[in-house]
Amino acid sequence: MSTSSVSLRFSGRQHSALYDHLFPGDGNEAVALVLCGRRIGDADEGPWGSRHVLTARDIIPVPYDLCHERTPVLVSWPVEPFLDVFDRAERRGLAVLKVHSHPGGYRAFSETDDASDADLFPSVMGRTDDPGPHASAVMLPGGEVFARAAYDDGEGGARFVPVESVLVAGDDLWVFHRDAVCDGALGRVAGFAERTAQAFGVGTTAALSRLSVAVVGASGTGSPVVEMLARLGVGEIILVDPDLVEERNLNRILNATRADIGRPKVEVLADAVRRMDLGTRVVPIQSSLFDADVVRRVALADVLFGCVDSVDGRDLMNRIATHYALPYLDVGVRLDADGQGGVDGVHGTVHYLQPGGSSLLSRGAYSATALQAAHLRRADPELYESQLEEKYVIGVQEGSPAVVSVNTFYASLAVNELLARLHPFRDDDNRKFARNGISLSQSRFLSDADGEPDVALAKLVGRGDTSPLLGMPEFSATATRRAA
Template identity: 30%
Template sequence: MISNKVVLLEEHLTALNELLFDIPGIEGAAFILCGQSVSESVTKLISHAVIPIKKEEYLRREPYCLSISSAALSRVTKLARYENLSIIFAHSHPQGISEFSEQDDGEEEKLMPFLQSRVPDRIHGTLVLTESHIRGRLYIPHRIATDAVLTVGNRFNGYFTGTTEIAPIYDRQVRAFGKDVQHILSKLHIGVVGLGGTGSPLAEQLCRLGVGTLSLFDGDIFEDTNVNRVFGSRLEDAGLLKVDIAKRSLDAIGLGTDIKLHPKHITDEKTALALRDCDVIFGCTDKELPRAILQKVALHYSIPVLDLGVLIDSHAGKIIGVHGRVTTCMAGEACLFCRGRITSENIRIETLPEVERKQQIKEGYAPELGDPAPAVIAFTAATSSIGVAELLHRLTGFMGSERYSSEVLIAFDLSRIRTNRIEAREGCTCSDKAEWGCGDKVPFLELMWPNHTK
């Protein structure tokens, strides 16, 4: 069954509310230019830019109806066709009726053929906004109701069709965050990239929280030396895929979470394409190329990526420092390159064939390969918990309305946690709004996809 969604950046929703509710009690409208994402299981329109309707372009604007001029339609279709984007027509119901009306049905029967003829080969849609709810429809090419309208920014939110009964086993969580948050968790599709010391406990926490769907990405084989930090594993699992171990463990919990497995690394293009179906992604890999891919996904598809890392600095068996990190990557935030968490040079070295890498090391063009990094379950599991807490804050705001940081830094050896939010580096692609919500591109993510990397 295909799921249909609309994803709105928080700044675009703010702009919509200002345009649609500028005159109390009177309907308002605007257009949204959107990227699109089309896979076998999920169709999405992703907000790219909000296009206001000029005052003189309204033919009628009343409490229960509005109409706009052909000049407004021509203007927005030219923009969409030029940029190869989809169009959403959004309007308000100021009286608080969150459903599409019969009049909306009739207007869309005239509007959609026009949009489809002027901007062909694209999915288009409509939204109805009240002060507390959003409903959506997509035309693929025929009308179908969206399953969800998701908003992404300082807060994450979701407006879903239908209701889901909350099982009594979640009573303690409902007491903490309320039924609405539990309902959103049950509808979310979250990806976890990497199922080692941070990814495996994180996946288990998400499952126990009641997240509806988990997509697990990892191409690694389990080794017996992993058993001291990989949740759900046993010594006898050596040789099994990490994703299979995780699924066995999560299914055994019995909460009915839909577990989807992707037993290859996301440097495989087909595997990376599946990331588009997620609503939120946790990056739990220690490689820089996968992190760079996740950064592009965050921008092109407005999918928040929470990137986790743990570094233990020790010498001769003595700990010098233990650091954990949770960085939220999405449009409007400084990226992993801006922060120096990943670099183009490290990615270049990481992706070299082994023979060539050894030669460059010998010639002094690449650093020596060190021993495997230290890893301790207490620190990896604790960092995963802080990552989950960060997700809950984005859903609920429980850390306070003034808390706008996009990175959490944990110094375990100093018993200290601090947060930060920095500006994007001048000239970095993450500050280029042309990248935000652009959706599917050819080639995928505008990247070359080598076959030899892991």
């Protein structure tokens, strides 16, 4: 196992449950174990693609009265009662994360921590027969988290590597970089980003410059999203779309010209980002998202933007964001033509979806029947056509009309949503704005809170890599085809 950079992710609910246990109010340290899913990067995917991600899954608090000792500067606890937790990690291929608190706010691992981790992790690795990465983390009174990954050193001990960043995908989006939390470094703001920094703060600008964002869909809403992310100074954009530029797309794809007809959309947008030369690394992937390798690459991003119409594509993104604990921003635009050259309605919605929260399906963004029809059309086009004829399935909605000014409007709403999550600027809490719909034809702006969790998806939060990927049999087929 290589020691690529490692990041750690929590949902907002997991983070607040941990916080409540780790800071009971008595000023003493406390500790919990967390079983984590993993996304193991590949060395040949480049510096960003090779990183490993640990995604929190099950939290096991160590009861206060079970601890040998709890003081403001140490916590000691017996491992024996938790051996079944390690066995569960082994059975399910999960990593073991130990998290404890520093109520005094000490921003480093102490000598006591070093001794305790050097003792704990070799027994974790022995018991689970898993060389890592596992991890040890510290939570501070402000909720910040820093961590280190633990690997088998091959000599019966553990080797520790700092975890670069910790992401918390809740109502707000927190990204704790190790150097910012432990060394107070905020990073330097590049000249072009000074004006953004004036509005959103140096911390937000620095966070953006180290953020990896996956954008799925490189057309009407995807292209303005990419344009804005690059000019905001985002660190990496992973761009996914299988299609080539056609003449009929030129009314709405930013940076596409007549000379680009026939070129992959992702390449056209990637070229535009490179020409800007503002420091954004761009990874164009000309493919459908329904490909195991593409899903795995997208899962490494810190944020996912969905800029597609297809119901099954949006459902897949919701699933990826759940398994890999990412926030997912979905942009949907609907322009209804009346069939006589006019429009009946101009509506659009930006959804902010957090792992373990409600889903596009549970919010009613599409129906289970529409989802089934979309899956059938992709899996078995002939059966779909015949069932459509027999009226056994409802027709999958084809591309609706699109207008650059309308698409760009909703794309902008989505990018502002990301900024609001990174740097809360609303008068009210972000939790009240899980869904923001604007009807341009009715001049209405409607916002809703997150609502009840999607129970089926909530069980999968932080599951990480599985076989088959995302628990979807069709990905075992792509994986086998690629390996062959």
